[in-house]
Amino acid sequence: MSSMVSKFKKIKDNLTSSPAYQAIIYGGNQIGLQLADQLTKLGRDVVIIDEDDRVLRQAQEKVDVMALAGSGVDIATLKQAGISKTKLMIAVSNNDEKNILTSIYANKLGVDEIVAKINDYHALNKSNSVFSENLGIDLIVNPCQIVVEQIKDLIRPTMKTEIESFVDGRVQLSEVMISHRSPFAFNHIAQIDLPPQTIIISLLRRNRLFIPHGEHKIYPGDTVYILGKKVFRAKLGQLLSKSQNNKEKIVLAGGSNINYQLAKVFKRNQAILSLIEEDEARCEELVEDLSDILILHGKPTNIDLLKEEGIDQADIFVAAGDKDEANLLSGLAAKKLGSKKVIAIVNSLEYSYFSEIVNVDTILSPQVLVLERILDFLHQGQVESESILNGQMRLVRVDVPKKFARKGMEIKDLNNSSDLIIGIVIRGKELIIPDGDLEFKEDDQLLIFTLSAKSDLQRDLFGNY
């Protein structure tokens, strides 16, 4: 009976609820479709605008969206799409100028949030802040830039300090990406020699966040989140940067924009760079533009050439040519020939799931990265302030029950649960980042980091106290 009632309620809600949040996506390409799919799942109404009728028909069948044939730079089309009641505009068509123009129109027509994809790297130099400020574009995504940043992170794992701070900034969360050379790599958590008063609260591996325990091992590619008091930040930095002074040999395959930007980024960072490009004219262009780099004319899939240039000595091999298949193939060859770390760039979304099949270390798809960047941006406003790491982890304050504290219990006596960790113990004005032997006192307050969405943490932790 109650199931019937709830069913009726569901139907009633379904009939009366009317989502008011509308989004317009200009560009029915793969990114546009994926975004539309995600947005409809988030409960937003989506209108896709594209010039191509056929793409739209497919879109309409795959995703529950309204499809409009037309151009984003045509105001009549925008009005037809209901721009006046639209809160979000995403311009991701393949044409930069149209994306920019669409965004400007959307801004003038009163859209709150505007996201634009712009491929041209030059349009976006830091000095060119005209864009975001005057045009009202809230987020500009540049696939090339994102890829370059990502590769940079992979090659030179960096520590980002203070990605979050708690208790008036007295405690901070730092993010450390683990590379092969990192002193942390291949160690058990328990073996890691962290400065006192710091704690690893979570580990991100293959996009999955979990709370590690002493017996867990850290592998290259992981991202570790470390909680520590402000003063310990410097020590942590020292610890990590011990062995970062060697020169790395980086081989870039393909003279694409991505590799060009990479070459520029690493120029000063004392890496040994070589770039292989098939097209002679492009090679000459690159030589003129870049310095401190060895430009090789040849096919990146030419094994003799790779061997000759000492690919087995290479630390990093980036395959970023124009063809996905060639990138995967040359990446595979390089890996086989002994390159330590291989990154292959693929443009098509289908290949981005090939990492299981093709034996290269990382497959990066600009499309996926753009998608993730935009989704991150959209999530920002939604996630409650009490959660961190894109909402994957929740922060809960729990009071220690007096009875429990009076018994002189220690942290390790708590009911152990794998999806939460006690980050900070607040004792009056003092902050303690605890280890297992800390004894509770009365009026202690705990700041707990948890992965679950459960609300009754108190019960979980302290049982029946």
Next chain:
Amino acid sequence: MRLKIVFNMLGKLLIFVGLSMFLPLLVALYYREMDAVSFLVSMGLTVSIGKIMQRFSFSQQEIRHREGFAIVTLGWILISIFGSIPFMLSGVFDNFIDAFFESVSGFTTTGATVIMSLESLSHSILFWRSLSHWLGGMGIIVMSIAILPELAGSMQLFKAEVPGPVHDRLRPRIKETAKTLWVIYLLLTVSQIILLFVNDVPLFEAVIHSFGTVSTGGFSSRTLSVRAYDSLIIDGIMVFFMFLAGTNFTLHYQVLRGNIKALFNNKEFRFYVFLVTTAIILITINLRLQVYKTIVESIRYAAFQTLSIISTAGFATVNYDIWPPFSRGILLVLMFIGGSAGSTAGGIKVIRIYALMKKGFQELYKLIHPRAVTSLKIGNRAVSEEVSTSILGFFFLYIIVFVVAAITLTSFGIDIVSSISAVAATLGNIGPGLGLIGPLKTYVPLPITGKLLLSFCMLLGRLEIYTVLVFMLSGFWRK
């Protein structure tokens, strides 16, 4: 084909239809009729079979094209079968075929009947007949999409049920679109009920006739249909609402939102108005010269019959079977044309006729200018090659089905005019035809196979041929 998903959906639809039997049950209780029992039994049966079907299947996966077609076709057949149970139980018919025919005719909004005298029926049965019209008019599946959260994104089902070559969305989401359509539908119905009621039609009959008009069905509560009232005002109201029901609901939506200009800019609507007025004028002149003495009488009958046929409602205020051949000829042509796309009307649809005409002229034009690059345009919108081919294919299949069915009917010994009009009237979801099945007659004299054939034609017409025929292709069942 994943039959389990199909069965799950069919179970849902059955539960839905079963629950809708609650309304005639209420009517029966209000009028204290014995048929309450038969509705209670049919309701229980339908809902429990629906539940059983759901229990032994699952619905986690997403519906693909094939399943969409299967669900819609099988769904309509099943609904018609279960809709005929109350007729059987209350003893209106003594054989299942007649009950099935009546039920199909109801849900497909055809309005062809095999009941001789409507006055002898109970209120609840009359109400059920009309309710089936009303549910079938906008589409049971469209309604389910609007109501059931599970079906929220199923464009496949929506496309398979809503008539017309292209499917405009009123709102970004299918669910919202379906909801909006039903709200407009409900508004039209309620306003007609009120107007009829104000003009001295008893409430029960006002409801019956409004259900029949807005869904373009044509079931009445009187054997004489609307002629029983013999009132100019009521005729006028009916004409007006039949006209509205034959108009694209997208236009209703736009007008309701204050965009009246959309009416005049819409090519299909203009062509629809043009067809209606031309037909009325031609028939009026013909009638004034050969049948009636006054021009008012001629216009009144001409207008009502024209709209009744073109909107595929199939009400009648006069026995047009005795009209001169010219008028009857025009009515027969209108049977094929039908109303606008996206309305509740049947037939080939005005927009397809318009596109076909343009396409034909374009071919002529190309003969003069062999190198001309042309594009088929309706209004400002270009019709893609794909859509125009599908329109051509539709027209061809429609005519083929029509020819085959009509020839088959003549093999039962039915005269040519009756056969042709019977198939045209069922395929176009109109109801009454000419000759043997004229406006004052019923489909009773037809043989059982003939009735089954015509029931099939009604389904073909309602689901616009493709949906049903694709189901019968061998490739459809291949894994």
